[in-house]
Amino acid sequence: METKPHAPACERNRDPILGVLRAHFADRRRVLEIGSGTGQHAVYFAAAMPWLEWQASDVAGSLPGIRAWLDEARLPNTPPPRELDVRWTDWPGLAADAVFTANSLHIMGPDAVEDFFRGVGRLLAGVPGGTLVAYGPFNYDGRHTSDSNRDFDGWLKARDPASGIRDFEAVDALAARAGLRLLADVAMPANNRCLVWRRPGDPAAGGADPGQRTAAGHARQSGPHTPGADHGS
Ligand SMILES: C[S@@+](CC[C@H](N)C(=O)[O-])C[C@H]1O[C@@H](n2cnc3c(N)ncnc32)[C@H](O)[C@@H]1O
Numbered sequence: 001m002e003t004k005p006h007a008p009a010c011e012r013n014r015d016p017i018l019g020v021l022r023a024h025f026a027d028r029r030r031v032l033e034i035g036s037g038t039g040q041h042a043v044y045f046a047a048a049m050p051w052l053e054w055q056a057s058d059v060a061g062s063l064p065g066i067r068a069w070l071d072e073a074r075l076p077n078t079p080p081p082r083e084l085d086v087r088w089t090d091w092p093g094l095a096a097d098a099v100f101t102a103n104s105l106h107i108m109g110p111d112a113v114e115d116f117f118r119g120v121g122r123l124l125a126g127v128p129g130g131t132l133v134a135y136g137p138f139n140y141d142g143r144h145t146s147d148s149n150r151d152f153d154g155w156l157k158a159r160d161p162a163s164g165i166r167d168f169e170a171v172d173a174l175a176a177r178a179g180l181r182l183l184a185d186v187a188m189p190a191n192n193r194c195l196v197w198r199r200p201g202d203p204a205a206g207g208a209d210p211g212q213r214t215a216a217g218h219a220r221q222s223g224p225h226t227p228g229a230d231h232g233s
Pocket residue numbers: 007010034035036037038041058059062084085086087101102103104107108112231232233
């Protein structure tokens with residue numbers, strides 16, 4: 001039997017993320033999670049939001065671990081995980097009206113980040129209310145938002161020079177090119193953010209949370225600071 005992989009960070013960040021997802025996925029039905037990692041988020045979010053079908057996905061090496069979590073939980077709304085490498089030119093036939101990813105954009109190289117947004121744009125093209133939520137650390141105005149994020153970025157780049165914390169402005173530009181408009185930028189513990197994009201012209205689900213910046217450009221609020229990085233998986 002497969003030993004379940006375990007990421008302590010998922011237990012720390014799942015409830016703050018869930019608060020954002022509950023609001024912004026309230027009118028969604030089928031979520032594709034990209035880079036599901038251990039599968040812990042998939043199980044937790046699918047159980048907490050039973051109106052959603054939660055499709056976990058990741059590169060091939062992660063699938064056995066995700067399967068172990070899903071098999072144990074036996075939820076009715078988590079189909080078997082799908083293999084998806086965002087660098088693929090053609091993504092497999094997936095139907096979704098929302099996409100979620102956590103702590104993956106700083107692991108992917110810059111070209112893969114571009115592929116991610118291109119693929120998500122194609123997936124959500126023509127989908128009313130198509131929504132993307134990305135959780136993780138981001139830089140603003142070319143700067144790290146904390147010393148712990150600077151240290152984490154250095155650690156990432158020493159391990160893989162192509163990885164690293166992404167600039168919010170750069171990923172927002174990629175999202176715009178993919179047909180998505182920033183709806184909210186929500187402060188999360190440990191200097192992380194939840195970025196929410198939605199196809200323009202569609203009614204937005206959920207209300208404004210404290211600590212949000214909207215596309216109208218209100219000042220970004222600092223999140224509650226929790227010492228220590230929370231970016232591992
Ligand atoms: C730091 S882990 C985060 C895992 C999980 N989302 C979490 O928050 O714990 C980064 C994830 O991104 C995935 N990933 C990296 N490159 C990818 C790619 N090219 N396509 C799809 N997933 C990728 C990894 O396999 C890994 O599961």
